[in-house]
Amino acid sequence: MKLLALSGLIPEQICDVVRFTGGVPGTARDQDPRGTGRSEYARERGVAHYCGYAEDYISAVRQDDTVDGAVFPKSCDSSRIMANYLEDCGKFLYQLNIPARQDELAVEFFAAQLEQYREAVERHFGRTIADVAERTEAVNVRNREIRRAYADLEGVSYRAYLDSIHEMLTRPLSEQVVKKDLPVKKGAGKRVYLVGSFLADTEIAGVIEDCGLTVVGDDLPESGRLAAMPEADPGGELYREIAACVLRGRLSPTQDNFRQILSSDMKEIEEKKADGVIFVTQKYCEPYDYLFSVYKKMLDQRGIPATQITLADSGNERKARLALEAFADVI
Helix, strand or coil: CCEEECCCCCCCCCCCEEECCCEEECCCCCECCCCCCCEEECCCCCCCCCCHHHHHHHHHHHHCCCCCEEEEEECCHHHHCHHHHHCCCCCEEEEEECCCCCCHHHHHHHHHHHHHHHHHHHHHHCCCCCCHHHHHHHHHHHHHHHHHHHHCHHHECHHHHHHHHHHHHCCCHHHCCCCCCCCECCCCCEEEEEEECCCCCCHHHHHHHHCCEEEEEECCCCCHHHHHCCCCCCCCCHHHHHHHHHHHCCCCHHHCCHHHHHHHHHHHHHHCCCCEEEEEEECCCHHHHHHHHHHHHHHHHCCCCEEEEEECCCCCCHHHHHHHHHHHHHC
16 A cells, blocks of 8 residues: 655554655656655646646646555645546545634544544555554654754755655655665755755755855754654554644644744744745745735844745756755855
């Protein structure tokens, strides 16, 4: 059973999901020779108005014969109508309603959603899921290791760090191991903080380093947010514990709480003495675009320069290079 997950809001504690880490538009289906687990898919027609990352996810689910199903949230305009594009693919589909709030009522609602999700998986695949507690502890352990790697971020190659996490997230939970022998970063560049949605194209991390910049922190779903995720008690009320972890960690802009996002990010940006902020968004991704306008105002008040890089799809680093080179000169 291989379920392809879109978004860090899909919990890994219920059953094995592998994270969609991006696909480059094209016709080839070969694995990326860099070993990141990314494949190429012909992009689906008729979804060009979508966030490119969501469009590539749809293409992967429809075209990859090794994918048995898709699990995705109702958290933004693109993901809310995604089921319409997948309904005829003949695979298991499940969409989770993500509360915009983080209070007790929201946790209770989402916990019930997670139990329904587990039951749907059991019905469709004819199997009983009885290891949620064990998986909960495995996620805790995995995130502790990411936390250790994240704490050492400015001393290692950020590109290698992200590549290693992406490769790990394409594996079942029992096979996920955080690399400890990442290449040491050569020299110290201007310090930058990276903000954005899942950075499918890790070439951009390489471009940042090529420009003489050192990433000292981020709030990416696959990095800073996993490192900051609270631990769930495997001996407690499991589904409430998991729901609270998902809803109350470092938040996504789709969760409609800009104040908390800005507060936690600004605190880290100042603690890590960032010289600038790079804000990476997907085209048509309104929650991140709205966030950037507020983000930029707060950074301007602090005298910290920022630049926004907007990607058309999940593999789109070429046009970012010139903007990043110019930004490196500014800071």
